[in-house]
Amino acid sequence: xxxxxxxxYFMPGMAANTSIFKNIELSSDTFVSHFLEWxxxxxxxxxxxxxAEMKKKIKHPNPVLVGVSFGGMLVQEIAKLMPVKKVIxxxxxxxxxxxxxxxxxxxxxxxxxxxxTGLVNNVELLAKYAxxxxxxxxxxxxxxxxxxxxxxxxDWSIDQIVNWKQTECPDCLVHIxxxxxxxxxxxxxxxxxxxxxxxxxMIIHRAKWFNEHLPTIILE
Numbered sequence: 001x002x003x004x005x006x007x008x009y010f011m012p013g014m015a016a017n018t019s020i021f022k023n024i025e026l027s028s029d030t031f032v033s034h035f036l037e038w039x040x041x042x043x044x045x046x047x048x049x050x051x052a053e054m055k056k057k058i059k060h061p062n063p064v065l066v067g068v069s070f071g072g073m074l075v076q077e078i079a080k081l082m083p084v085k086k087v088i089x090x091x092x093x094x095x096x097x098x099x100x101x102x103x104x105x106x107x108x109x110x111x112x113x114x115x116x117t118g119l120v121n122n123v124e125l126l127a128k129y130a131x132x133x134x135x136x137x138x139x140x141x142x143x144x145x146x147x148x149x150x151x152x153x154x155d156w157s158i159d160q161i162v163n164w165k166q167t168e169c170p171d172c173l174v175h176i177x178x179x180x181x182x183x184x185x186x187x188x189x190x191x192x193x194x195x196x197x198x199x200x201x202m203i204i205h206r207a208k209w210f211n212e213h214l215p216t217i218i219l220e
Contacts, residue, residue: 005032006032006219008218009035009063009064009065009075010034010036011054011065011067011068011075012037014161016071016145017037017038017148018037019145020145021033021203023207024203024214026211030219031218034059036057038153041152041156047073048080051077051081054074055081061083063085064084064087065078065084066088067089067092068090069090069184070161072090072091075087076094076166076169079172084170086174088173088174088175088176088214089173090176090177091200093164093188094190095168096165097167098188099184177193178194178197178202179197181198
């Protein structure tokens with residue numbers, strides 16, 4: 001029997017697990033959802049080599065890849081290695097030039113290497129890195145979402161983000177971005193679908209918007 005359904009692979013953001021997608025609902029008549037999880041990279045692994053490893057977990061031809069934040073960068077790297085139907089990036093960037101000034105500054109000064117990432121078990125601090133918000137009110141919630149607390153992985157992720165050099169993005173890419181994103185300010189972002197009052201964590205807090213719009217975006 002031919003599988004006519006569209007296979008959608010979801011990649012969470014830095015340090016986050018797939019529970020960030022738990023309120024995203026795609027019709028099972030049309031779509032099959034799959035969830036990719038971060039693994040701890042071997043020492044000195046490039047993002048392209050990481051993407052090649054992650055690609056092995058994708059079992060269907062011509063999938064749709066949906067990536068959030070750093071996961072959005074990663075799915076673009078995966079799309080360079082295999083045919084895809086569409087790449088959808090959420091709260092992310094398409095080019096190195098869309099990174100905010102503080103990240104460009106970090107790239108040249110290496111100041112990001114001085115961040116106290118050894119405190120990754122401090123969820124409040126980790127949420128500040130991963131989500132760009134202070135989360136004292138919702139700490140228990142963020143403890144659920146941010147489960148990857150490995151210092152090497154966090155250091156590696158931050159280094160890959162600030163040094164990302166992409167200058168061309170896939171033709172099939174759709175960028176969804178919130179106008180209140182504190183990690184990647186929308187002022188730097190070109191050609192995106194703007195979500196009003198959307199923050200860097202809108203995949204969690206604005207799931208209703210995604211449930212209403214994502215099927216159309218995928219099928220367009």
